[in-house]
Amino acid sequence: MTIAATAVPLSGSSDGALKYQSVGAFELEAGGFLPDVVLAYETWGRLNADASNAVLVEHALTGSTHVARGDSDEEGWWEHLVGPGATIDTDRYFVVSVNIVGGCYGSTGPSSSAPDGKPWGSRFPLVTLRDSTVAEARLADALGIRSWHTVVGGSMGGARALEWAVTFPDRVKRCAVISVGAYSTAEQIAFAQAQTLAIRQDPDFNGGDYYGQAAPEAGLALARRIAHITYRSAHEFDFRFGRNPQGAETPLDAARLDRRGRYQVESYLDHQGSKLVKRFDANSYIAITEALMSHDVTRGRGALEEALSVATAEFFIAAVNSDRLYFPEQSRELANALPGDVPVHVIEAPIGHDGFLTEIGQLGPQLRDAFFG
CATH class of the missing domain: 1.10.1740.110 (Rna Polymerase Sigma Factor; Chain: A)
Structure with missing residues (x-):
């Protein structure tokens, strides 16, 4: 069922409550078309007068928009990073998390109604991460956010954050890419x-x-x-x-x-x-x-260094030392190709890739010093 395309006012709205916004029709990168895309999102904190304190947190593959508890009873998936007094302090920053196009947590996806009233199902088009970034940019416009203080994500969320920094370099001041490389490899x-x-x-x-x-x-x-x-x-x-x-x-x-x-x-x-x-x-x-298989920041942009050269954001790159899905070498390749001297921060965790979720607290001091001090 397609959710009504109405924006929820920012003032007085509950932290961690699901909201919806229509961002219009979409001509997609692969040639498909969606006549009306609705994005589901959650927010925490309040946007300041000049909209300079907005932070976008991108979820991973099967993640939801519920990054932090806020006013709800449900625990968020990055509680150690986002919340009052946390590294991304919601008493200071206005945090936004958006359900990706194609998802099933409120944004337009295969289970949504097509114009004929039936679910899209097999007719749902291919949506790339680049498409999802364009959709999120329209949401940012609707929220009055011209540029993000920071865009941050882990795994697929990190790929989305990177795409933001390259697709809209003038709209991303800081970018944290955690546990993902510049593209999906053949093995992935x-x-x-x-x-x-x-x-x-x-x-x-x-x-x-x-x-x-x-x-x-x-x-x-x-x-x-x-x-x-x-x-x-x-x-x-x-x-x-x-x-x-x-x-x-x-x-x-x-x-x-x-x-x-x-x-x-x-x-x-x-x-x-x-x-x-x-x-x-x-x-x-x-x-x-x-969409994650489509991840390739170089597509149509030349070699990796050339593709990344347009980015003007400050970068924070991190990897999990035991990750066997997105190897730390991919994070180092990305960091080496970025303009300037960008270090790779390491989460020490024997658990593997999921360390970007369970051990994100290890990055708190470094992220605070780099972006949120």
Whole structure:
């Protein structure tokens, strides 16, 4: 169902409450068209008189706009970074987080109504990260924000932040890119393809037109399992689970394969898949994964150094030392290609890629000194 395209006034609105804004029709980079795009977003704090304190926080692949608790009861996913007195202090800064186009947390996506009143489903067009940046720029216009004090994100959110700094260099004063490189590599695209194929091959997928009937839950859960393996490190899996069986289940005591028990790590992945199925749409998972596959800041802009040369923002680059999805080498490549001397800050975390979420507090002092002092 398409959500009514109404803007919520900034004054008196609740921190951490979902708001909606129509940003109009879109001719998309890949040739598609959306007649009316609605963006869902949340805000915290208050915009100052000259709109110089606005900070954009970009969510990761299956993340939501709910960065911090605010006035709601629900804990946010970057509480250690955003909030009253935090590194990004909402008593000083006006923080905005936007659900990406194609998502399922309120922005226009495959489950939204097309002009004929039916869900877009299989007809939903390819939306790139560059497209999503243009949509967010229109939202910024509607909010009266000419330029961002800072744009920050991790993983896909970091890719979105980088695209902002290059697509609209005059609108980004500071840019924090965490746990992602300048483009999606062949290996990252390969992992992504396995995930989208898991969904597309689910018997209930119906070519993407499954709304009103059984959803492709098994395929979506399998996609999440594949993704989660890349989000955590081998050390994390060995330390937490080893080769231990799940409870009383016996993986090596079964006369038939279909009756064998599970290892603990299998049970863990099953749990991760089941959790996502309860909160996410399969078509949106495909749409956003395809957007991340499109990530390439050099596309149509020349070599990496040339593409980045237009950026005028101050940059903060960070990586997780144990990340095996977006290797720290990619962050170093990005930093080396940026104008000036840009260091790479390191999150020390054995957990793997998800360290950008669980251990973001490690970057608090550096981010505060660099951008929010």
